Amino acid sequence: MSLSDESFQLRDLQTLEGHTDRVWNVAWKPATGVDGVPAVLASCSGDKTVRIWEQSPSSGSFQCKAVLEETHTRTVRSCAWSPSGKLLATASFDATTAIWEHVGDDYECVSTLEGHENEVKSVSWNASGSLLATCGRDKSVWIWEVLPGNEFECVSVLQGHTQDVKMVEWHPNMDILFSCSYDNTIKVWAEDGDDDWHCVQTLAEANNGHTSTVWALSFNATGDKMATCSDDLTLKIWGAELLRMQSGDSYAPWKHICTLSGYHDRTIFSVHWSREGIIASGAADDAIRLFAENGDGLVDGPKYHLLLKKDKAHDMDVNSVRWSSAGNSLLASASDDGTIKIWELTSLAGHEKPPQ
Amino acid sequence: MTLGLINANPVVHAKKERVARPADDPHADDAVDPLEIYDILLFFFSNIRDPEHPYSLEQLSVLSEESITVDEKLGRILITFTPTIQHCSMATVIGLCLREKLKDCFPAHFKVDIKVAPGSHADEEAVNKQLNDKERVAAALENPNLRQLVDECLYSSEL
Numbered sequence: 001m002s003l004s005d006e007s008f009q010l011r012d013l014q015t016l017e018g019h020t021d022r023v024w025n026v027a028w029k030p031a032t033g034v035d036g037v038p039a040v041l042a043s044c045s046g047d048k049t050v051r052i053w054e055q056s057p058s059s060g061s062f063q064c065k066a067v068l069e070e071t072h073t074r075t076v077r078s079c080a081w082s083p084s085g086k087l088l089a090t091a092s093f094d095a096t097t098a099i100w101e102h103v104g105d106d107y108e109c110v111s112t113l114e115g116h117e118n119e120v121k122s123v124s125w126n127a128s129g130s131l132l133a134t135c136g137r138d139k140s141v142w143i144w145e146v147l148p149g150n151e152f153e154c155v156s157v158l159q160g161h162t163q164d165v166k167m168v169e170w171h172p173n174m175d176i177l178f179s180c181s182y183d184n185t186i187k188v189w190a191e192d193g194d195d196d197w198h199c200v201q202t203l204a205e206a207n208n209g210h211t212s213t214v215w216a217l218s219f220n221a222t223g224d225k226m227a228t229c230s231d232d233l234t235l236k237i238w239g240a241e242l243l244r245m246q247s248g249d250s251y252a253p254w255k256h257i258c259t260l261s262g263y264h265d266r267t268i269f270s271v272h273w274s275r276e277g278i279i280a281s282g283a284a285d286d287a288i289r290l291f292a293e294n295g296d297g298l299v300d301g302p303k304y305h306l307l308l309k310k311d312k313a314h315d316m317d318v319n320s321v322r323w324s325s326a327g328n329s330l331l332a333s334a335s336d337d338g339t340i341k342i343w344e345l346t347s348l349a350g351h352e353k354p355p356q
Numbered sequence: 357m358t359l360g361l362i363n364a365n366p367v368v369h370a371k372k373e374r375v376a377r378p379a380d381d382p383h384a385d386d387a388v389d390p391l392e393i394y395d396i397l398l399f400f401f402s403n404i405r406d407p408e409h410p411y412s413l414e415q416l417s418v419l420s421e422e423s424i425t426v427d428e429k430l431g432r433i434l435i436t437f438t439p440t441i442q443h444c445s446m447a448t449v450i451g452l453c454l455r456e457k458l459k460d461c462f463p464a465h466f467k468v469d470i471k472v473a474p475g476s477h478a479d480e481e482a483v484n485k486q487l488n489d490k491e492r493v494a495a496a497l498e499n500p501n502l503r504q505l506v507d508e509c510l511y512s513s514e515l
Binding site for chain 2: 022046074075137164182212266284315317337
């Protein structure tokens with residue numbers, strides 16, 4: 001496929017209103033939006049609630065189906081669906097992580113994870129759904145084992161970051177955990193043979209890393225590349241030899257591939273890599289930008305170019321951008337303006353969807 | 357919240373005369389004017405005390421007219437304030453107060469950056485980073501103790 005020869009547009013399909021404060025994060029429910037299953041999206045906000053939005057099969061528009069409230073007592077900073085879509089985890093400034101289950105027409109809080117000293121800022125499930133990671137202002141990263149009966153047991157508390165940890169994200173197909181922080185670094189955590197978790201790599205300024213807070217990270221579909229975004233106004237692409245890592249004989253370190261700078265001119269809060277290879281970024285300049293790998297130029301390693309920019313995507317900061325994994329070219333964005341927007345990426349040539 | 361006096365002998369400046377604006381002021385429209393922000397903040401400052409002192413922030417010369425720049429086209433406001441001493445532990449609280457006050461005064465889409473004046477604080481870089489990390493600002497304002505402190509600053513001017 002060549003994303004470099006085509007022109008694309010990001011079409012504004014719908015604005016979802018309902019939250020009464022800034023929207024921090026959105027998450028598409030896995031296995032929805034395909035095979036006749038309506039697309040489902042969760043959003044969380046400074047208004048202390050989580051909202052569940054569902055696409056109507058007839059009209060195609062999204063409607064709020066549920067408001068998860070009266071559980072978190074402060075900002076809900078982050079939300080993440082388990083890989084099966086059965087559970088939703090929500091991380092809050094109230095120092096807890098709540099686990100919600102869809103029961104009948106309702107979402108029920110079935111478990112509350114306590115342990116962080118104060119604000120929990122991010123939550124992530126591993127690929128199999130057997131492990132959960134959380135992180136927060138107390139500089140620690142926690143790993144929880146998912147046990148039967150909605151029980152969660154803390155198996156490790158990882159110290160290493162020197163400042164609050166902004167986001168945790170599991171590798172898409174291996175049990176390796178990534179965290180990024182206000183201390184400007186990205187840390188990679190792996191388990192040794194004895195159930196002990198260790199930091200196996202730190203990507204810092206000295207490794208061509210970021211020079212200010214790293215807000216988010218995202219992997220490509222195969223998991224051999226990672227994109228990170230920062231308050232230093234850059235996006236960085238990192239790569240690792242996946243085959244070497246999967247063979248298990250040694251750890252393959254992540255290396256800096258390139259830096260995308262000169263695009264956003266305020267803090268970049270969110271980055272997300274689509275299954276189709278398009279990187280979306282959302283920033284405090286109210287804009288959304290899309291990047292793709294160049295079709296050529298593999299001599300010096302992969303290079304990336306700006307596919308399109310959407311200025312004034314929102315009236316205020318864009319806090320989160322998330323591609324649907326359903327192959328429907330839908331992108332959701334969340335903003336300080338209190339809204340969520342649903343976008344569709346279409347090709348200008350014949351209004352076709354981009355190559356899958 | 358009880359704090360020992362860190363700066364027992366601050367330099368106190370005279371309160372400035374406020375210039376009355378004529379009715380046909382060219383800045384009376386929707387345009388954002390640095391002087392207008394200064395007036396608002398100065399009025400606000402003249403009525404609030406430094407959390408550590410009986411003096412108002414205006415008298416302590418925390419803010420000057422030159423310390424406010426506005427880019428109307430890009431919708432950006434930069435406020436640079438001068439903490440009373442190099443180790444001022446209240447710098448982040450003053451910054452929070454400024455941010456909250458400005459939020460009430462200007463359209464929501466304006467981007468506000470708040471910094472301490474170059475060389476005015478021992479941990480300049482750390483203070484600036486914290487003041488402009490909106491997640492930490494949001495979390496701080498949900499902290500009951502800090503919220504109370506900021507509210508006292510904000511609303512004491514209305515008493």
